[in-house]
Amino acid sequence: MRARPTLEKVAARAGVSRATASRVVNGSTRVAPEIREAVNRAVDELGYVPNQAARSLVTQRADSIALVFPEPATRVFSEDPTFSGIIRGVSMEIEEADKQLVLMLTGLAGGYQRVERYATNGHVDGVIIASMHGTDPLPGILARRGVPVVCSGRPSVPSSLPYVDMDNVGGAERAVRHLVEQGRRRIATIAGPQDMIAGIDRLNGYRAVLHDSDRRSIVAVGDFTRESGTSAMRQLLADDPELDAVFVANDLMALGALTALRQAGRQVPGDVAVVGFDDIPAASYTEPPLTTVRQPTVEMGRRLARMVLDLEEKAQVMLPTELIVRGSTTTP
Amino acid sequence: MRARPTLEKVAARAGVSRATASRVVNGSTRVAPEIREAVNRAVDELGYVPNQAARSLVTQRADSIALVFPEPATRVFSEDPTFSGIIRGVSMEIEEADKQLVLMLTGLAGGYQRVERYATNGHVDGVIIASMHGTDPLPGILARRGVPVVCSGRPSVPSSLPYVDMDNVGGAERAVRHLVEQGRRRIATIAGPQDMIAGIDRLNGYRAVLHDSDRRSIVAVGDFTRESGTSAMRQLLADDPELDAVFVANDLMALGALTALRQAGRQVPGDVAVVGFDDIPAASYTEPPLTTVRQPTVEMGRRLARMVLDLEEKAQVMLPTELIVRGSTTTP
DNA sequence: GGGGAGTGAGAGAGCGCTCTCTGGAAGAAT
């Protein structure tokens, strides 16, 4: 394999100085057309590609951004496509901007320092933190160190850091209101973990609508896993055998709840209507198909990337969610 | 934010030359203990972290490796956790080696050139290609350009490139043999796409066992999606209403097949036994739970990473698969 | 026609680091 050509070589071949070659490569307009032409030809002929390390060294930019998943890696890539959607969205924008995506899965405590070291090190122009725990200290640390940071999901402690969040409250409200409109009287919920903003917000949305419609709330708490959905549903049925609807804070738990309901001999939606949250692929294949709230995960990734790349203003953004009505709440 | 300290600063503080500081930072043994001590103290006090760009520039190493998914990104992160497992495995090893993971999702044709440019550019010490299409030209191109490449999945055209593959043939054989042992007489298969090595190998495994056991093969072909599993199953039932078992080349299609069987009024495993392949999370939650073949995806990621990092010899490796027997083939 | 204004190209410094080469001190051998 032959050595990679340098700018010097390109300049020599085009009969110009290195500085001029650099100008052409970087798209400066202040170069005479015929010279630009000559340089471009030399670039093509030699197959020149700029050395990123050299460029970074002088520009102090890295042309890459880090996407950090502080969750234990095992959880990150489960059946939940939320993270996949974010990765895809981020990846699209990053690619468009001709930058690189550095993926960091940092489940353990030690991983924090690794990310911190790496990010404060000029390796990276910005960091996207796909944390679901609002209390994560990492965003604050990095921000204080001067690294551009954008979070997915609103931090639970108010801060001025930019983030992109889903409208969890609104989605939950729409879901529960849908159950109310279907004439359901006793609407229970299986809430998510209350140390995650998504878990908190979705429960708040549920409570808000029930309060308005003068129904009492029936709450069980799960941890977003399928198993916890099953046991939470059993507990709800024990608490209130008369319940006729349940809003489940994510689809995975809703799948578990469906199992528990089947085992308890309840018909869905005849006896009990079920609404989930997330719209995972499996939701369309349950029996009956699951009514759920869709999240714009890819869009979320795109916005995160655009913010961290400074293609749009860093702000605190809320993305709308959408209720997808299927068979688990209505009979055709 | 204060400027990052340079080696120069560290050296000054420790009262040594930059060269000596560099030696200490890079763990050279030929430094007097007290000096090493002094430098380390200065590093700690200043919070020094080496500038990777500067280091790369002189060492010609990038300390990062690329993980490329040439599939359309949409497919990559679907319900199929194979890719997630690979990412996690790769990530673990990369982290351990203190290198970076650059993720490239290059669905479109143009993406190839981007990867090629990026990888032949010294940005990256090696490339892991998570392709499932054995005919992918990218590995060959990169290898020819002198970039270390390791593939996940055996290329369909024989080559000398290193790869890590799953024992698809063996897994399929074990699955079908299991059906034979259960006394099934008419064993059909829903094969995967025949332009993917996994699809081909799993069909070959099926054929081999049927041939040995003197049964005739009944084949329908799907494309690894759930929908294709449903329609393939319908077709099989039309072709041979008497079939009493089906080996499905992946779990997603098996889920679809289960739906078709239910709609056709067949009991599983009473009338028809079903085996899948992959062991996706959903497989344990179907009714009945799905017998399937588990793949060591995380291990695959680890091996891929270790090879590309030269922690183990680059070779053509086959990882064992494991039959997980559940309710879709046996009654308790 | 002369002097500024404007424009485009080159010279050269320097980003932060590694690594070879050199030099000096200390210990071993003669």
Place this chain on the structure above:
DNA sequence: ATTCTTCCAGAGAGCGCTCTCTCACTCCCC
């Protein structure tokens, strides 16, 4: 005591690039 060897620290070049500064040249206006 002198030379040789060993060992460790420093000097300095240079990785490939960007960017400022300088300079040469053209153009235009008085």
